[in-house]
Amino acid sequence: MQITQLDLSDDIIDLGVGQPDPSLLPLAVLRQAATHRLTQPDASLLQYGMEQGNEYFRLSLAQFISDGYGMPVDPDRLFITAGATSGLDLVCARFTSPGDTVFVEEPTYFLALRLFADRGLNVVGLPTDENGLVVETLEEKLAEIRPAFFYTVPTFHNPSGVTLTASRREHLVRLSEQHGFYIVADEVYHLLAYTTEPPPPMVSYDTSGMVISLGSFSKILAPGLRLGWIQAAPDPIRRMTRSGLLLSGGGMNPFTSAIVQSAVELGLQRKHLNRLIGIYRQRASDLEAALNETLSASTTFIPPGGGFFYWLRLPQDLDTAALRDTAKRNGVNFQPGLNFSAGGELHNFMRLCFVYYDSDRLREGVRRLAAVIP
Amino acid sequence: MQITQLDLSDDIIDLGVGQPDPSLLPLAVLRQAATHRLTQPDASLLQYGMEQGNEYFRLSLAQFISDGYGMPVDPDRLFITAGATSGLDLVCARFTSPGDTVFVEEPTYFLALRLFADRGLNVVGLPTDENGLVVETLEEKLAEIRPAFFYTVPTFHNPSGVTLTASRREHLVRLSEQHGFYIVADEVYHLLAYTTEPPPPMVSYDTSGMVISLGSFSKILAPGLRLGWIQAAPDPIRRMTRSGLLLSGGGMNPFTSAIVQSAVELGLQRKHLNRLIGIYRQRASDLEAALNETLSASTTFIPPGGGFFYWLRLPQDLDTAALRDTAKRNGVNFQPGLNFSAGGELHNFMRLCFVYYDSDRLREGVRRLAAVIP
Numbered sequence: 001m002q003i004t005q006l007d008l009s010d011d012i013i014d015l016g017v018g019q020p021d022p023s024l025l026p027l028a029v030l031r032q033a034a035t036h037r038l039t040q041p042d043a044s045l046l047q048y049g050m051e052q053g054n055e056y057f058r059l060s061l062a063q064f065i066s067d068g069y070g071m072p073v074d075p076d077r078l079f080i081t082a083g084a085t086s087g088l089d090l091v092c093a094r095f096t097s098p099g100d101t102v103f104v105e106e107p108t109y110f111l112a113l114r115l116f117a118d119r120g121l122n123v124v125g126l127p128t129d130e131n132g133l134v135v136e137t138l139e140e141k142l143a144e145i146r147p148a149f150f151y152t153v154p155t156f157h158n159p160s161g162v163t164l165t166a167s168r169r170e171h172l173v174r175l176s177e178q179h180g181f182y183i184v185a186d187e188v189y190h191l192l193a194y195t196t197e198p199p200p201p202m203v204s205y206d207t208s209g210m211v212i213s214l215g216s217f218s219k220i221l222a223p224g225l226r227l228g229w230i231q232a233a234p235d236p237i238r239r240m241t242r243s244g245l246l247l248s249g250g251g252m253n254p255f256t257s258a259i260v261q262s263a264v265e266l267g268l269q270r271k272h273l274n275r276l277i278g279i280y281r282q283r284a285s286d287l288e289a290a291l292n293e294t295l296s297a298s299t300t301f302i303p304p305g306g307g308f309f310y311w312l313r314l315p316q317d318l319d320t321a322a323l324r325d326t327a328k329r330n331g332v333n334f335q336p337g338l339n340f341s342a343g344g345e346l347h348n349f350m351r352l353c354f355v356y357y358d359s360d361r362l363r364e365g366v367r368r369l370a371a372v373i374p
Numbered sequence: 375m376q377i378t379q380l381d382l383s384d385d386i387i388d389l390g391v392g393q394p395d396p397s398l399l400p401l402a403v404l405r406q407a408a409t410h411r412l413t414q415p416d417a418s419l420l421q422y423g424m425e426q427g428n429e430y431f432r433l434s435l436a437q438f439i440s441d442g443y444g445m446p447v448d449p450d451r452l453f454i455t456a457g458a459t460s461g462l463d464l465v466c467a468r469f470t471s472p473g474d475t476v477f478v479e480e481p482t483y484f485l486a487l488r489l490f491a492d493r494g495l496n497v498v499g500l501p502t503d504e505n506g507l508v509v510e511t512l513e514e515k516l517a518e519i520r521p522a523f524f525y526t527v528p529t530f531h532n533p534s535g536v537t538l539t540a541s542r543r544e545h546l547v548r549l550s551e552q553h554g555f556y557i558v559a560d561e562v563y564h565l566l567a568y569t570t571e572p573p574p575p576m577v578s579y580d581t582s583g584m585v586i587s588l589g590s591f592s593k594i595l596a597p598g599l600r601l602g603w604i605q606a607a608p609d610p611i612r613r614m615t616r617s618g619l620l621l622s623g624g625g626m627n628p629f630t631s632a633i634v635q636s637a638v639e640l641g642l643q644r645k646h647l648n649r650l651i652g653i654y655r656q657r658a659s660d661l662e663a664a665l666n667e668t669l670s671a672s673t674t675f676i677p678p679g680g681g682f683f684y685w686l687r688l689p690q691d692l693d694t695a696a697l698r699d700t701a702k703r704n705g706v707n708f709q710p711g712l713n714f715s716a717g718g719e720l721h722n723f724m725r726l727c728f729v730y731y732d733s734d735r736l737r738e739g740v741r742r743l744a745a746v747i748p
């Protein structure tokens with residue numbers, strides 16, 4: 001019986017999977033946090049919650065994010081979501097209409113493309129380089145059309161691993177102010193820095209309320225919780241809380257919020273995150289060594305410095321989607337670049353994830369992969 | 375600091391509130407269930423879950439619903455949601471486009487109207503009587519326009535308390551088959567029967583996959599869990615699981631699902647529901663007695679037999695929305711009928727809820743109300 005989203009065969013090392021290692025899921029943390037919270041004589045976590053999310057939880061969360069981001073975070077600018085995806089869907093609901101245009105990076109997070117398609121949005125991909133979005137091309141595009149928002153993964157990008165530089169962040173936010181479009185910054189990897197300290201998150205550059213930042217407990221605690229947050233200015237927060245969805249259902253996940261609040265306040269979240277960073281740093285380093293040792297020089301990548309992914313560029317004439325069947329027959333899998341393209345390009349790229357498997361499996365995966373890359 | 379969706383003053387008895395009594399929220403049940411689940415050496419509840427919802431949970435849930443509904447329930451026809459509202463929003467996302475028409479009952483659940491407005495849907499209200507929807511008027515309306523779906527609360531209606539008869543259910547489902555529109559049945563009150571056994575739920579009349587039934591743990595366990603289900607045929611279920619929202623986020627609430635699964639399997643859910651039924655039955659009876667004793671004969675109602683609400687009809691020349699300020703000054707509040715109307719009507723109705731307060735407060739509320747109804 002299949003009990004999680006993916007049902008992986010033991011025969012295949014699927015480096016395409018962008019999920020946490022099941023053996024690192026913090027069951028003991030949640031047990032301790034749940035016991036702590038549910039033995040308090042306060043049943044309010046079982047009632048319809050405030051649309052914006054419980055204020056005590058937002059206070060603890062603000063403190064936690066503030067420590068991680070190295071900047072003050074105002075709890076009134078936090079809005080609790082059922083994960084970054086639910087946050088992005090709510091942003092689409094409240095800030096777009098079908099037929100609107102949104103800008104994304106090329107490459108971009110492939111399932112965000114699915115979400116935008118479901119909302120009837122036109123998606124325009126903008127080129128990126130080793131420093132993230134090439135902001136000048138955005139400026140040119142803005143002369144033609146103003147998007148409802150620009151969706152970006154500014155730090156440790158999914159899939160490319162690159163991080164938008166501080167000066168480009170500055171430039172991007174100024175453009176959003178001048179042209180009146182929101183920046184929807186998917187910052188779920190920001191706290192997962194291994195070898196590179198990223199610039200401050202996008203919200204820290206925001207002086208006029210144009211940045212809507214998505215955060216999540218999926219990457220730092222557990223995806224099954226369906227818990228995340230949006231950080232934004234009062235006006236966009238208000239617009240989100242006034243949706244029929246929230247007025248009817250109340251806050252998005254009060255029960256889980258309260259348990260995770262205990263995990264944060266007991267220091268368990270911080271401790272778990274530190275543990276993940278140590279393990280993921282080692283895995284990234286081991287995968288990178290294996291790639292360097294095993295693959296030919298015609299396959300290149302930019303070391304990511306944090307996050308979940310390596311993004312391999314293969315020779316221009318290779319089609320990674322077509323390579324997949326051979327790879328699977330050889331016991332390895334990956335995400336082909338095409339999936340991450342708004343314009344049907346990137347056929348010679350592939351995404352590898354280093355958090356699902358341990359170093360031995362990663363090395364074995366790269367060995368199998370090398371055997372099928374011509 | 376406000377910690378739940380509503381921050382009620384002690385001075386006002388707000389009979390408009392459609393939420394469970396805070397003193398009846400089952401903290402001990404959730405504590406026991408969480409301990410049971412989180413001490414098992416299985417962390418799968420923390421991983422991205424299956425889009426349709428965990429299969430073990432769906433098995434337990436199917437058994438539980440089956441007992442309550444008195445009909446077999448196929449776990450493959452269940453889809454786990456983050457509450458009935460999230461289910462309804464997902465149905466709108468997958469089965470409507472902005473500009474589409476949906477039919478509702480007049481009166482209807484007021485926050486569903488908000489949700490439909492957010493989705494850009496045109497809403498047409500259809501008349502009801504003491505037996506629910508007047509199906510003939512639906513038939514006439516269908517000659518003009520085919521809706522994307524008909525949204526109905528067939529059992530212990532919110533706000534009117536009425537229950538659609540078996541023969542009308544039959545008729546309604548046949549019409550949906552002939553004309554090709556879905557019936558979205560909000561059946562969240564079905565298991566809360568006090569004095570009347572309702573006909574089988576709408577799904578039991580469905581032979582061609584046109585009924586999408588919304589269920590929820592909000593009314594039978596706790597709203598803060600954000601957990602519910604959809605019961606439908608394989609085709610609509612498939613359509614829902616293939617949304618970008620679910621592909622990206624995985625199943626809707628795996629962590630809470632697993633804990634509630636323990637509550638169901640340990641018999642705690644059944645026991646809590648039985649307790650609620652006993653208490654709510656008494657409160658309904660006490661409210662009804664107070665209404666009969668205190669209000670003039672010009673105010674009438676149909677005893678609901680289950681659910682949460684009494685729906686009062688006042689003399690035609692009264693406007694309950696206008697009456698509200700006076701009522702509040704006299705320490706009582708209610709939901710004016712206008713809120714439940716798709717067509718801006720029902721000004722001489724009001725909704726009273728009997729589950730939030732105990733019998734003493736309900737009687738005092740009615741006393742205060744009587745003093746302000748001319």
